[in-house]
Amino acid sequence: MIAEIGHFALALAAAVALIQSVLPMWGAARRDAAMMATAAPAALVQFGVLGVSFAALTYAYLTSDFSVVNVINNSHSLKPILYKISGVWGNHEGSLLLWVLVLALFGALVAVFGRNLPPSLKARTLSVQALITLGFLTFMLFTSNPFERAFPPPLEGGDLNPLLQDPGLAFHPPMLYVGYVGLSIVFSFAVAALIEGKVDAAWARWVRPWTLLAWIFLTAGIALGSWWAYYELGWGGFWYWDPVENASFMPWLAATALLHSAIVVEKRDTLKSWTILLAIIAFGLSLIGTFLVRSGVLTSVHAFATDPDRGLYILLLLVIAIGGSLALYAWRAPALKGGGMFRPISREGALVLNNLLLSAAAATVFIGTLYPLFLEVLTGDKISVGPPYFNLTFAPIMGVLVVALGIGAMMPWKRGDLPGVMRRLTAASVFTAAATAAIALFYAGDNALALLGLAFAVWLFAATMTQLWARVRPTTRVSVADAIRRLPGLPRAAWGMTTAHLGVAVLVAGVTGASLMTVETIASGKPGDRFPVGDYVFQLDRVEQVAGPNYRAERGTFTVFDADTGEEITTLAGERRRYVAGGQETTEAGIRSDFGGDLYAVLGQPADDGGWTVRLYREPLVPWIWFGSTLLVIGGFLSLSDRRLRVGAPVRTGSTSGGGGDAAKARADAAAQPAAHPAE
Numbered sequence: 001m002i003a004e005i006g007h008f009a010l011a012l013a014a015a016v017a018l019i020q021s022v023l024p025m026w027g028a029a030r031r032d033a034a035m036m037a038t039a040a041p042a043a044l045v046q047f048g049v050l051g052v053s054f055a056a057l058t059y060a061y062l063t064s065d066f067s068v069v070n071v072i073n074n075s076h077s078l079k080p081i082l083y084k085i086s087g088v089w090g091n092h093e094g095s096l097l098l099w100v101l102v103l104a105l106f107g108a109l110v111a112v113f114g115r116n117l118p119p120s121l122k123a124r125t126l127s128v129q130a131l132i133t134l135g136f137l138t139f140m141l142f143t144s145n146p147f148e149r150a151f152p153p154p155l156e157g158g159d160l161n162p163l164l165q166d167p168g169l170a171f172h173p174p175m176l177y178v179g180y181v182g183l184s185i186v187f188s189f190a191v192a193a194l195i196e197g198k199v200d201a202a203w204a205r206w207v208r209p210w211t212l213l214a215w216i217f218l219t220a221g222i223a224l225g226s227w228w229a230y231y232e233l234g235w236g237g238f239w240y241w242d243p244v245e246n247a248s249f250m251p252w253l254a255a256t257a258l259l260h261s262a263i264v265v266e267k268r269d270t271l272k273s274w275t276i277l278l279a280i281i282a283f284g285l286s287l288i289g290t291f292l293v294r295s296g297v298l299t300s301v302h303a304f305a306t307d308p309d310r311g312l313y314i315l316l317l318l319v320i321a322i323g324g325s326l327a328l329y330a331w332r333a334p335a336l337k338g339g340g341m342f343r344p345i346s347r348e349g350a351l352v353l354n355n356l357l358l359s360a361a362a363a364t365v366f367i368g369t370l371y372p373l374f375l376e377v378l379t380g381d382k383i384s385v386g387p388p389y390f391n392l393t394f395a396p397i398m399g400v401l402v403v404a405l406g407i408g409a410m411m412p413w414k415r416g417d418l419p420g421v422m423r424r425l426t427a428a429s430v431f432t433a434a435a436t437a438a439i440a441l442f443y444a445g446d447n448a449l450a451l452l453g454l455a456f457a458v459w460l461f462a463a464t465m466t467q468l469w470a471r472v473r474p475t476t477r478v479s480v481a482d483a484i485r486r487l488p489g490l491p492r493a494a495w496g497m498t499t500a501h502l503g504v505a506v507l508v509a510g511v512t513g514a515s516l517m518t519v520e521t522i523a524s525g526k527p528g529d530r531f532p533v534g535d536y537v538f539q540l541d542r543v544e545q546v547a548g549p550n551y552r553a554e555r556g557t558f559t560v561f562d563a564d565t566g567e568e569i570t571t572l573a574g575e576r577r578r579y580v581a582g583g584q585e586t587t588e589a590g591i592r593s594d595f596g597g598d599l600y601a602v603l604g605q606p607a608d609d610g611g612w613t614v615r616l617y618r619e620p621l622v623p624w625i626w627f628g629s630t631l632l633v634i635g636g637f638l639s640l641s642d643r644r645l646r647v648g649a650p651v652r653t654g655s656t657s658g659g660g661g662d663a664a665k666a667r668a669d670a671a672a673q674p675a676a677h678p679a680e
Helices: 002-030 039-062 069-074 081-086 092-113 119-143 167-180 183-196 201-232 243-268 272-294 308-335 347-379 387-408 418-424 426-444 448-472 480-489 492-516 622-641 659-672
Strands: 519-525 530-533 536-547 551-562 568-579 585-588 590-594 597-606 612-620
Touching: 002 039, 002 092, 002 119, 039 069, 039 081, 039 092, 039 119, 069 092, 081 167, 092 119, 092 167, 092 183, 092 201, 119 183, 119 308, 167 201, 167 243, 167 272, 183 201, 183 243, 183 272, 183 308, 201 243, 201 272, 201 585, 201 622, 243 272, 243 347, 272 308, 272 347, 347 387, 387 418, 387 448, 387 492, 418 426, 426 448, 448 480, 448 492, 492 612, 492 622, 519 530, 530 612, 536 568, 536 597, 536 612, 551 590, 551 597, 551 612, 568 590, 568 597, 585 597, 590 622, 597 622
Parallel strands: none
Antiparallel strands: 519 612, 530 536, 536 551, 551 568, 568 585, 590 597, 597 612
């Protein structure tokens, strides 16, 4: 009965979405306040109904209701409760239900927190959001019903993919979905603005908090997925440019560019057309990622490979959404003329350069991801585009971006002085040169590329700290003591920007160490054998049988010694697990982290001589990747917590007397607000 309630709730949500997509849009066209006012209640009802549907599917998993086909295929009574819950979204149908729930969530958030929005813009935005939701709801109801019954029900289920039975994968998909599905509301704002034919500084201020919220969760989701791949898959890497990884990374790049571009719209009333296009592209890339994951064209550990009919349906949705919005853009964009003028050497110019570099980076990832698919369709040839391509194309663009990021943040608005800015960055340049020399002497002198990457990281760190200091001590007339006292009084947005830029610096250092400085040993041995790994020696002590709640495993215990002194450093345990439900195998790496990097041990297959294959790594600076990503997320939340960003726009006055003065004051207040963005 619970499953039928969930299915009925899906159908009811589709009916509500249909009403929400038509009535407010029609009311906005007719300037009918009553019809426009239906948008917010409909969005709240839709979210509530979809919440009931999602709760029904979760209940079926928790109770191991094997009369539901979705539960049969993706659960087992022996699974720990955490993985019963994560099994709800660890499959095609359930993850689609999570997708539409997030779509409805953002619509409901705009309904609740968008009280200051102009009624027509709010109505049109929620109508567009409902149209997107309706498209995915019809897809679910006709091709991907998560509540389909099985008769007679089996006694036991087939279990969830063991690779997904991990805390990282329990929390990674919801965060990722809030991120790239959350970009839908930015898309809806953009389409609504195109329909109205009005994009101004107030629109940019309304859009930025929603873009920032989606960006925060997308950053966290990507980082968590990378962390999971690092410790769960047992290959010692954190990123392999897998097409499904790229499916979430491309929208992140576009969303980052959008955040920077919206700053220029708000502060200088220019780049309007480009900002609208970025909003369309960001969500369009999310839809393309959805097609890649669900169409069956890709095979990946975290793809939902399904039948081609489903892929064609998603492709149709993609063409309608992207094609329709781009056609509307082509019609309306010529009228979106910017009013602010600026010199190329200025803060605006730096943000434009930032956009160009991020767009070029997204284009390289897009080409590397989709070119093999297009080639196979056109010629039948199968090729693989992997890390060598991305290292040669993406990495240089990011290097230029990191250098420019340190300079651009110091630029004034409208007109800048590059020699003057570089003089202000003299201390940062000297610090970078000295630190790079020290790194070359004591750490990475034999690896030119690694040294260059670490130099970029040091430069951005030093430039960011210089920019922070310049905020509180703009001239030498301000004493050092006064400057220090000013630090706590800086706006949260300023702290958010600084924290995020420092996060990028730390992340660059971590990626450099993990990608270019890793030492790897793959060998076969028996208990008691030792294996040299850089400055360390790993000893395989023993291999023993252990049992888990729904698996059996061989656990290899390793002792790690300092290669020079022979001092014992730590003990690691790596496992090979075999799950009882389906007989599938996974690996669990033994990892010891410290400030300088990780020691990493994996127990592999039994060898012919009675020994075991082992994979052993020294991974320099890998923890810096997770720390840098955390700083990015913290920086985003700091900016979002700044009231001047959360408000979105000045409250509209209802006064009829003196209205011109109030409106002028509101516009002046909006213009006076400083840019508040984690990567400004």
